[in-house]
Amino acid sequence: MAGINLRGVVKAYGKTQVIHGVDCTIADGEFLVIVGPSGCGKSTLLRMIAGLEIITDGEISIGDRVVNDLEPAERDIAMVFQNYALYPHMTVYNNMAYGLKIRGLAKADIDTRVRKAAEILALDDDLLRRTPRQLSGGQRQRVAMGRAIVRQPSAFLFDEPLSNLDAKLRVQMRLEIKKLQQNLGITSVYVTHDQVEAMTLGHRLMVLNGGVVEQIGAPIELYEHPATLFVAGFIGSPAMNLLPARIGDGGDRVELSGGDSLALPPGRFAAHAGQTVTAGLRPEHFEIVTDDQSVARLAVDVVEQLGADTLVHGHFGNDRGSLTVRLNGTQNLQARQVLPMSVRPELIHLFDADSGRRLES
């Protein structure tokens, strides 16, 4: 068991730099999810931890050992691949036992470990004798996990392990992985492009974009206080509405480009009065209001009834940019209707229009 430490980690292929200096400390037993769009470098970062990619600059340590120059097998890690990478010609049992055999463990020890892992993952004897070809997607996924577990490593590395499964199975396996990690308490690094998966699994999330860390934090922290426009747009579903806006001269209102304005917490943004910003409004934070102190009129374009809630797509005033609003329950709404909407002042996010960084008081 050990934590993982990344210090100024850089990856470059020739002159193209793809990871621009990542710092992160992952505590012992922590579940860290690296999330970002495809091509952001998240898999590369994971593979650098695994030892499958050379570290161009910086330092990675697992436990108290710097592992930069260690072979993957010497790093005391286990990895679950997106396509599982099970050896197609070996039985399930041998797939799990292979690494242990190479390490020279005694036959009896190997057997104990494999049986124990099989029990944890509910793989019965019959399954152990089959080859990967004869397994379903979910079973293969379990075997890949089993191969990781038997090694009893300091850390698990997961590279989009659920993306080859269908939606229903993905939810189920997500839960299993979470339980397993909780029970075994092994430090885990998990890469995904799916923000829901990231939110539900991780103790903390690292949002990566273009090889740069946008923010590291607990899921709720990222949701409530996104540090950048990118994080704001990436975390949450449906995505946050991002609207061009301006902070009023008094610093206590935000003026939307449609002409309406909403109230801000008094005094907090006084220093930014008159600044051009991007306003971030989460769909689920809108409510229909009756007073006219802080109101934006939403022209409804399309209404989607989902039963538990209702999605309203529309636009503010003469601003044609579309936005989404989520209202609880079933609502009797029609297209072309105009709704008076508001968001509570403390739930409004403001970002610098140029740097994209969050404005704090």
Add this chain to the structure above:
Amino acid sequence: MVENRPWLTVATHVVLVIGVLIVAFPIYVTFVASTHSLFDLVRIPMPVLPGSHMVENYLQAISAGLGEASGTAAVGAGRMMFNSLVMALGIAGGKIAISIIAAFAIVYFRFRFRMVAFWMIFITLMLPVEVRILPTYKVVADLGMLDTYGGLIIPLIASATATFMFRQVFMAVPDELAEAARIDGAGPLRFFWDVLLPLSRTNIAALFVILFIYGWNQYLWPLLITTDPEMVTIVISINRMLSVGDDQAEWQIAMATTMLAMLPPVLVVVFMQRLFVKGLVETEK
């Protein structure tokens, strides 16, 4: 077939059966010739049904060939088939062995002169024995390999085709498998032995079938480097039996030998048809 006209189907089958018969006819005639005495054979016209001397002809062919009397040494088809078998197995095994490790090096390693090595192997495609007969003979003679199994086999085992085929096979193996093996602590040789080799099993078998036939049927090369009757392969022996100048050739023994020379590769093709077809297709891609 799109049309459903019975007479067309019948006609098609008739054409195909005639085709099959024409293709098989030479073999049948040869078989008939191998079952008669020479006396019956040279009567005109040649008999069209098998005769009664089959056992004795084949026994003579296998054990003694034409015997001392006819000017060639008394080496039977048995010995020559053994020579052919050693050569065929040696060529097939040798080509596969050196090609698969070469392909492994080219696919799974980056090293200086990798492209040079690749092109050197590629060039062998353009240099069949036929275009370098004398100098190659001289090299083998200088190395003292005339009339040896080594001389029959080794000069023929370099193979661009086999190397490229294995390269294709390895390129199709997912990268993650090699990564998983690295994480499991397998070094390159261990990965080769435990993962790549078992995964290439059917490719190896298919290639083996093709190369066995290729090796068994070698003609020019054994003709050049074997002079010792003990080292002659069966395919080149038949011609020697028939080149007897003005004497009457012992056709019945020569034809029995011909049947024996055809038998092993034909059996391989017939019984391992699936592997054979796979091998043919793969080596041409």
Add this chain to the structure above:
Amino acid sequence: MEKRVVFRNPVLPYLLLAPQLIVTLVFFIWPAFQALKQSVLLEDPFGLRSRFVWLENFEYLFANAQYLDSLSITAVFSVSVAALALSVALYLAVQADRVVKAAAVYKTLLIWPYAVAPAVAGILWLLMFNPTLGILAYALRSLGYDWNHQVNGDQAMVLVVVAAAWKQISYNFLFFLAGMQAIPRSLIEAAAIDGAGPARRFWTIVFPLLTPTTFFLLVINIVYAFFDTFGIIHAVTQGGPAGATNILVYKVFNDGFIGLDLGGSAAQSVILMAIVIGLTVIQFRFIERKVHY
């Protein structure tokens, strides 16, 4: 295409390549280089000294009526072999493709001649056409046609062409059949609905779609006729009668190994090499091969 994963080892790749490269160097590249060198040298009759003669050996070759004959004989031979083997195989494959279910059976019955050595194929046909005891020679004679390939050059050529083509039919059949079975049924059915009969469907749909296969087989057959038929010539006609079947590969063997004309044989080797290189380039240039580097 390159592998993402590579092993790092300073020595191992060289060791793995060594056997292949050593064999290639010693038995392929070195002799080929020797042939090149020899082709521009002239040796004295005792083989003691040789001098550099530029392209004299080549000039001599191309002024030599025998060599020019051999060139045209080779051209006639390979074109005839390819044409005969391809057309018969295509015809049989078309028939086999029609009887979908039985196609596999006919495949088995037709592919085995591939396993017969060219020299042995030559012997089989030699037996049938032997002027004294050959069954086909007898049949021709009773039809009033006098067959004796041992004295008639044209007949000798027909004999070796038939023997060489016979062996190659199975290979061509296999690839033609596979090519035809790869054509989507729906295409044929659509043509049938459009009112095209079997013959019309073949020439307007199947044959054009088979073009890549045909072209590939054409090259393969030419290469086969050029180089792999040595055994047939050696076993059946020994290049005779009077050089009527003396194809290039047989001539280079005969002049060098039997006649011991080093410079001339080397020059012939070099020309053959140029032909192989040309054919290989055609193969890789115009036929979709998977080897890209």
